[in-house]
Amino acid sequence: MADLPPGVFRVCGKYRLRKKIGSGSFGEFLHNLYLQHSVYKPTTLYIGEVYYAVNVLTGEGIAVKMESLDVDNPKLSYEWKVYKSLGGGLGIPQVSWFGAERGYRAMTMNLLGPSLEDLLDVCNRKFSLKTVLMLADQLVSSINIPFLVLGVSALKLI
Secondary structure (H helix, E strand, O other): OOOOOOOOOEEOOOEEEEEEEEOOOOOEEEEEEEEEOOEEEEEEEEOOEEEEEEEOOOOOEEEEEEEEOOOOOOOHHHHHHHHHHHOOOOOOOOEEEEEEEOOEEEEEEOOOOOOHHHHHHHOOOOOOHHHHHHHHHHHHHOOOOOHHHHOHHHHHHO
């Protein structure tokens, strides 16, 4: 998926894309090797990207995650269902719309703040022990299942 022109592309009729703000494990994979006719050849596979968008009526900023309609294994609709079931808990974006726009699947969600990658850059690419423990505490706190129910084997994984 090439970068979409800023200020031109609209999603859900009211969100105008402004700039690309990310991609990740769900996102852009470049120069992956695939076996085609018994020969490995480099190819580009675009699965999804995240854009900052603005509501043209209210000026509210949101995030829009997009993937091409012609990907082999679409994942955005499943992600939409997972986010809806989690209901916008701590650290989980609240999703508001999912649909197709001009050759793309798109999902709108609220902005949560800086990514872990952004925080890592601020910390000179190295988290302190305190930061790691605080992140772990937030992660564990966001799980609604008490550890006593999980048992000892789950505690060994942490």
